[in-house]
Amino acid sequence: MSVTDIIYAVKSVTAIARLCRMVRWQPGAPERLQKAALELFATRGFEQTTAAEIARSVGLTERTFFRHFSDKREVLFSGQHQLAQAFLAGVDAAPPGTAPIEVVASALRSAASFFPDDRRTHSRLRQSVIDHNPALQERELHKLAGLATALAAALRSRGVDDLAAVLAAESGTTVFGIAFTQWIREGEERSFAELTEDVLRELLTMTGQATASRRIV
């Protein structure tokens, strides 16, 4: 093999690699679009960033963008489906006959796996984008409400009656939301799992004291 052959081979490989970065069916496009979008939203503002700009910034076309996301907002919310799946896996993991609130505790432990410590910076940035835009806040709340609905349905299908299922599910998403807010606070170092357990314990303590004073149980 001559030096020219080697140079030619190296150039070919480089060209193929560049081509791979450019072609639109390459793997990982949604992840790259999400990362780029978040950075653009955070630096320029959500309203000031277009889908075409997000796509261009990672060498993709607007058309590719819309093959993966129905709109600009969805880039921020596409993880919600997996989060819901994590919650439901936790429901399934609880043995039959487990009390509703303990089933929810199991769902929360499972959901915590969705937020490993190395995701904290990403989650923080995403939240700052959402906090700056009322329409995004509304979408976020809507998605959280959907999570509660799915959780309640999973509880009902275990035989939990309707009211208890809805209450346990709503309490679970409340705990989740509060733990999440604490988790992304600047300087917070506790894990997501630890925080959800603490918040749930506080809820049970608070209501337990009221129950004791009212002598309900």
Add this chain to the structure above:
Amino acid sequence: MSVTDIIYAVKSVTAIARLCRMVRWQPGAPERLQKAALELFATRGFEQTTAAEIARSVGLTERTFFRHFSDKREVLFSGQHQLAQAFLAGVDAAPPGTAPIEVVASALRSAASFFPDDRRTHSRLRQSVIDHNPALQERELHKLAGLATALAAALRSRGVDDLAAVLAAESGTTVFGIAFTQWIREGEERSFAELTEDVLRELLTMTGQATASRRIV
């Protein structure tokens, strides 16, 4: 006074009354706009109804509409401020030192006064409009979240620590939301106050049992 004089006087009064109904600074314009809007939203659909049409249907101008409401959606949500006031009045009514969840119970009792039985039909119609439109659902959730925030702030200002304040406030709006859904169900006859008390009791029972089994308190 002759018969002609009397007829003239009656006619004048009628004309003035009609004029009063037409002029745009007449009292009650917001209420009439709300009622008309709700009817149009329910029959034609929210998207298909314009602010101008709502105004015209009660003999007012679009300009008057926008003096009272920032946009078409706000017609459905303008009561939220009074609702928040009712919640906060309930917080204030609880004696100092009351446990957070019991302060919330007091807030719920006060909020119930906002939903007398003769409002049920109106609330049902309003909810059916909201249920048909995702953007309205998002706004509704946003307003409910604002209510929880206000309630948590009121609890903190009573000396309740941050986590307990947020948990109690969120639990309170959860109970409120579930009770509201039950209240507007077709055929439901229990009062709003009765329903919130039942849902709160169920929450305390459910969490109280978990507390007992975990031996938290």
